[in-house]
Amino acid sequence: MADYKAIGKAFLDFYYGRFDAGPRENVASLYEPVNGMMNFNSPDFAKGAQEIAEKLRSLTFQTIAHTISTMDIQPTYDSCILIIVTGALKADNDPPMQFTETFLLRFINNSWLIINNVFRLILHG
Numbered sequence: 553m554a555d556y557k558a559i560g561k562a563f564l565d566f567y568y569g570r571f572d573a574g575p576r577e578n579v580a581s582l583y584e585p586v587n588g589m590m591n592f593n594s595p596d597f598a599k600g601a602q603e604i605a606e607k608l609r610s611l612t613f614q615t616i617a618h619t620i621s622t623m624d625i626q627p628t629y630d631s632c633i634l635i636i637v638t639g640a641l642k643a644d645n646d647p648p649m650q651f652t653e654t655f656l657l658r659f660i661n662n663s664w665l666i667i668n669n670v671f672r673l674i675l676h677g
Contacts, residue, residue, distance in 0.1 A: 560625035580605035613643035
């Protein structure tokens with residue numbers, strides 16, 4: 553496989569740059585249009601770019617900034633790329649919160665698209 557680490561790093565820079573700059577629903581175009589799936593801090597998932605865009609529009613924060621602490625990137629046996637991220641995010645005037653996010657990317661029609669994405673805040677309490 554091509555340099556999966558460079559691809560993964562470039563993807564994360566692009567994804568979080570676009571998400572943070574807004575409007576955040578613009579990242580929906582990075583998902584496989586029909587079967588891409590996203591869980592956003594919930595066991596329920598949105599499927600397909602349209603549902604994912606709707607989910608992202610429904611989030612209540614106005615501003616957000618992600619800071620990546622770690623990224624683990626692996627090639628999979630079926631030529632996908634698995635990425636696991638930990639970091640902190642700051643939404644509006646809230647204190648920074650820790651998060652973890654997982655992406656599974658597949659090369660489709662000359663683009664790396666998100667097949668699966670799971671985001672979770674790490675809440676201690």
